[in-house]
Amino acid sequence: MTDTTADRARTNPLATRSDVQRLLRDLSAPLESGFSRGRAQIRLGLDSAHFNRKAQWFEGYARPLWGLAPLHAGGGGFDFWDKFREGLANGTDPDHPEYWEAVTDTDQRAVEMAALGFALALAPDRLWDPLPEAAKQRAATWLGGIQSVQMADNNWHFFPVMAGLGLERVGVGIDTASRDRHLARIDDFIGAEGWYGDGDGGWIDHYNGFALQFYGLIYAAHAGDRDPARAQAYRDRATAFAQGFRHWFGADGAALAIGRSLTYRFAMAGFWGALAYAGVEALPWGQIRGLWARQLRWWMQQPIFDAAGRLPVGYRWPNYLMSEEYNSPGSPYWAFKAFLPLALPDSHPFWTAREEALDAPDGTSTLRGASTVVRRSRGDVVALPAGPVRTEMRGSTDKYGKLAYSTRFGMAVEGDRWLPVGFCGDNILAVSRDGREFRSRGALTASRVGEGWIETVWQPLAGVTVTTLQSFAGDWEVRLHRIAADTPLAVIETGHAVPAHSRTRGKLLQALDAKGPGLVGLTIAVADGHGSSLADLGGLRRAVEADVAPNTHLLFPQASVPALAGRIGAGETLLVTAARPSYGLDQLSMPLPSAEAVRAIAEAAGWDVTVLGWLAIPDGLEIRQRPVADWG
Secondary structure, eight states: OOOOHHHHHHHOOOOSHHHHHHHHHHHHGGGGGGBOTTSSOBOOOSOOOSSOHHHHHHHHHHTTHHHHHHHHHTTOOOTTHHHHHHHHHHHTOTTSTTOOOOOOTTOHHHHHHHHHHHHHHHOHHHHTTTSOHHHHHHHHHHHHGGGGSOOOSSGGGHHHHHHHHHHHHTTOOOOHHHHHHHHHHHHTTBOGGGOBOSSTTOOOSTHIIIIIIHHHHHHHHHHTTTSHHHHHHHHHHHHHHHHHHGGGBOTTSOBOOOSSOGGGGGGGGHHHHHHHHTTOOSSOHHHHHHHHHHHHHHHHTSOOOOTTSOOOSBSSSBOSTTOOTTOOTTGGGGGGGGGGGGGSOTTSHHHHSOOOOOSOOSEEEEEGGGTEEEEEETTEEEEEEOSOOOOSSTTHHHHHHOSOEETTTOOBSOHHHHGGGTOBOSSOEEEESSSSSOBOOOSEEEEEEETTEEEEEEEEETTEEEEEEEEEETTEEEEEEEEEESSOEEEEEEOOOBSOOOOOTTHHHHHHTOOSOOOSEEEEEETTSEEEEEEETTSOSEEEEEEBOTTOBSSOSSOEEEEEEEEEOSEEEEEEEEEEEEESGGGSOOOOOOHHHHHHHHHHTTOOGGGGTTOOOOSOOEEEEEOOOTTO
16 A cells, blocks of 8 residues: 555645644655755756756755744754755855855845745744854855845845845844835735735736735734834735635635746645734634635645655646746745644644635625636636736736636636647637637736626737627626727637547637538536536537647646637627536536626626627537546
């Protein structure tokens, strides 16, 4: 009988603080063999990031400290602190071969210096006190270098602040003016309802929870006596943010995957633990504990570990296609931010509270701070975003610009890239002049958020403008696309992906030119309960089943989507779509939204409803049954 890291994680009930301590030790044990001779590096693989190997190996060393330092602060034992201490001495010694090198402007080392400063603040007796005086001086000089270099203009402004907390804890003075400038810049990013934008672009993703809010709450916990006004501001922002962020989590613990750096996985739980660390009861303690614990349990049931028991780059399974250029083998260990509550005693209400389900009934919520409308149904969440779309990183338009995201159904990346060969992505509307080169929603030129609806304006091609209005009619998502084009276009729209292999490559493109009557709506039903429905409520396109390109979906290495394909003329065309993911075979047959419901959505957003008089709602959708894809 095997006893692997995955086995131990999967069977751990995570019901008590000692259970969580044991999980952290189990996840940390496979890292020990990665220590370099001088202990300043943890080397976990041959894959690379855009920064040099020394920075990558330092990342492997530093990121586990986000969990190990709280473990120690809460009285939990750990076997190889001596290696981390030796690594600190050697990594900050310019004469040692494993010297981490001095930090420079917008340097990856700054990211990991935050982890090191945090660890010094929580575990100085393990990392700092036993060091010789000369080693302490070198370490202080090296870590202090972060105060005089430029940060990336986003959540990075918190990194010098975290490093400073560690320096102050061990009695080293810091540049308070530099710290205050960084904190003031963070204040510039705050928006409505406690949500931050991740920099001037205002990008909304999970960095809100496990970075910006997370660091602010740590600062509040450590600097509240010295800086009470700012500490209270961070607590107030976190309290407001929690009211909306709770809607990013399904009842099973799965979270919405939106934005970059998804390989950090259960770092998403870090915000709920940080609330406890800072003593902020933004929701009842039982609900906070439940959100945190269910997220961890969900991840421990997924195939996220490699053969050595480590966390490779990927999401639900190892996958480099979804990575960014800054993901190195040590990157996933930012997930250890989830273990911050281990710093708290057993008597803390976070640990004594009985886990509770989230007090959030089924229905639609408008999160104006996140420019998002979310729908909760039977424990699953679907989100419709209208926030800024990043375009400068790999797969970023899919990570920010899809029409919809789901806790249960995840998302695929590289959707546009695979359309010319007959594969597809999920939840995109893609247009093409030649039927080969497609473009879906990327950067927005305008957006509006109303009560229960969003509107986005985007230009996928020169001479083509799309205005998309989205809302919910019950559990159906309604999409209205007003397309103004200077030339005829091929159009493809898709729904949510399901774990099925449909063997349809090439048929998607054939549907663009198909003649005669065809399906206007389709449901793909998978034996495991996943279902995805899509319908053209105007009858202008043909419904077809399409495989997602292999290895591009975060949750399912093989996946399929219902798609609508056809051609439209030059001028203005209105496409009306209904989409719905479902889980459970009893949910497959649900009446489509009525014409009245569609017109009500358009009227709420100020659209001319007279143009919807031609709607012809299908009587029902064809249901195609599929076995679960054979990837295991």
